[in-house]
Amino acid sequence: MTIEPAAGKRGHRYSRIVGMFMLFVILSLAAAVSTSAQDRFPRPEFQNGYEIPPNDLGSARAAFYYYMDVAALFVALCAAAYLVHRKKSRKGVMVLMLFSIAYFGFYKKGCVCSLGSIQNITAGIFLDYAIPATIFLIFALPLAFALFFGRAYCSAVCPMGALQDFVAFRAKRVPARVSAALKIVPHIYLGTAVLFAAAGAGFPICKLDPFVGIFRLSAPPGGLILGAVILILGVFVARPYCRYLCPYGLILGWMSSISKYRVKVCPDKCVNCGLCQNACPVDAIRPRQ
Numbered sequence: 001m002t003i004e005p006a007a008g009k010r011g012h013r014y015s016r017i018v019g020m021f022m023l024f025v026i027l028s029l030a031a032a033v034s035t036s037a038q039d040r041f042p043r044p045e046f047q048n049g050y051e052i053p054p055n056d057l058g059s060a061r062a063a064f065y066y067y068m069d070v071a072a073l074f075v076a077l078c079a080a081a082y083l084v085h086r087k088k089s090r091k092g093v094m095v096l097m098l099f100s101i102a103y104f105g106f107y108k109k110g111c112v113c114s115l116g117s118i119q120n121i122t123a124g125i126f127l128d129y130a131i132p133a134t135i136f137l138i139f140a141l142p143l144a145f146a147l148f149f150g151r152a153y154c155s156a157v158c159p160m161g162a163l164q165d166f167v168a169f170r171a172k173r174v175p176a177r178v179s180a181a182l183k184i185v186p187h188i189y190l191g192t193a194v195l196f197a198a199a200g201a202g203f204p205i206c207k208l209d210p211f212v213g214i215f216r217l218s219a220p221p222g223g224l225i226l227g228a229v230i231l232i233l234g235v236f237v238a239r240p241y242c243r244y245l246c247p248y249g250l251i252l253g254w255m256s257s258i259s260k261y262r263v264k265v266c267p268d269k270c271v272n273c274g275l276c277q278n279a280c281p282v283d284a285i286r287p288r289q
Helices: 009-036 056-087 090-107 117-126 133-149 152-157 161-168 175-180 185-201 212-218 221-236 238-246 247-256 275-279
Strands: none
Touching: 056 133, 056 152, 056 185, 056 238, 090 152, 090 212, 090 221, 117 133, 117 185, 117 247, 133 247, 152 161, 152 247, 161 221, 161 238, 175 238, 185 247, 212 221, 221 238
């Protein structure tokens, strides 16, 4: 029996079709809206003759920093793909995770957020909301990498996933039936977030983010408690938020199902002992059907 992280042939074919369709629809709509939509919150009109002064220099400066964040995301994704597929270096991945926590987490305060961008893209499609090019790229880059290299973003670039990895000291495998039931939750979460954003009722993913208070070193008590609970749970259950809550990880999973390059156990070196499958705390290694 050769071990590889892949589903059965029928399920794999279905995932490819779903993934390709979802990517085409989402990126096509988002690209169109990002160039044609209007500002969601127009400038106020004053009745006393006051005119809002132009802020060209400030806007250009802010845009430069936003594009620097996009460039950092792109470089980090390239590094993750290289370290996982070419170098196969766990130490290198851990160094990259530390960088992601430091830069995308604490320095940028969790605001280079592909996860939260789902709501921006949805609002741009259904409401009069102009999607900035930087937000579109933050949303689309991890998906594009997932098409070729799998979930490179989840492996080491997402600061939320990286933070959970470093606290998983005693992670154990979750029973298969329990894990399968919990994996329904991200579908519900994604659907709810899309409905809220499309209706203009708010961005629940951002409001319920359990890690933003940690990265910003300040949050309402409820947010801090939620973040603490997730991290404590992460000591015993590897990446609980990523596996059983994250809606963006769900989309990345659809994309990675059609990726060209996948992480596999080399069949010429595998002795079919099953140790890696039994030891993997996130249940990513499955027997070929």
